[in-house]
Amino acid sequence: MQFSLNDFLIAVSFALDFMEMDRLGMQSNHGKRTAYLTVCIARRMNLTEEEIYDAAALSILHDNGLSESSLYERLPGEWDHAVTRFEGSRGHCMIGEKNVKDYPFLTEPQDVILYHHERYDGNGYFGLKGDDIPPYFPDYCSG
Numbered sequence: 001m002q003f004s005l006n007d008f009l010i011a012v013s014f015a016l017d018f019m020e021m022d023r024l025g026m027q028s029n030h031g032k033r034t035a036y037l038t039v040c041i042a043r044r045m046n047l048t049e050e051e052i053y054d055a056a057a058l059s060i061l062h063d064n065g066l067s068e069s070s071l072y073e074r075l076p077g078e079w080d081h082a083v084t085r086f087e088g089s090r091g092h093c094m095i096g097e098k099n100v101k102d103y104p105f106l107t108e109p110q111d112v113i114l115y116h117h118e119r120y121d122g123n124g125y126f127g128l129k130g131d132d133i134p135p136y137f138p139d140y141c142s143g
C-alpha cells in the first residue's frame with residue numbers, strides 16, 4: 001500500500017468538516033476554502049510550487065488541533081459568536097503546531113499553525129502585533 005499525502009490531506013479536511021457538522025450542525029468546508037484562497041494568493045505572490053503546496057497543506061491542516069474540549073455547542077442565532085468560541089482557544093493552535101512537527105513539508109514553515117489566529121492589531125491568542133507576527137514566507141514579506 002502506498003501512502004498519498006494528497007489523499008491524507010483530503011481525509012483530514014473531510015474529518016474536520018465532519019467534526020464541524022457534528023458539533024455546529026453545518027459544514028463550511030473551512031479548510032478547503034482556506035486552501036483555495038491561499039493557493040490563489042500564493043500564485044499571485046509568485047511562490048514556488050513547493051511553497052504553494054506547503055501553503056495549501058498548512059491551510060488544510062491549520063485547525064487540526066481542534067478537539068472535543070475546544071469545541072462548543074452552537075446556540076441558535078449565535079453563529080458569529082459560535083465561530084469565535086469554536087476556535088476560541090489558543091490550545092488548538094499549540095496542539096495543531098505540535099501535530100505537524102514531523103509532517104514532510106517541502107519547505108521549512110515555522111509556527112504557521114501556532115500563530116494562525118494572530119491579528120495585526122495584537123488581538124490574537126498570543127498577543128503578537130504587526131511585524132512581530134512571523135510571516136509564513138519571510139522572503140516575500142520583507143519591506
Ligand SMILES: [Fe+2]
Nearest residue numbers: 062063087117
Ligand atoms: Fe483556528
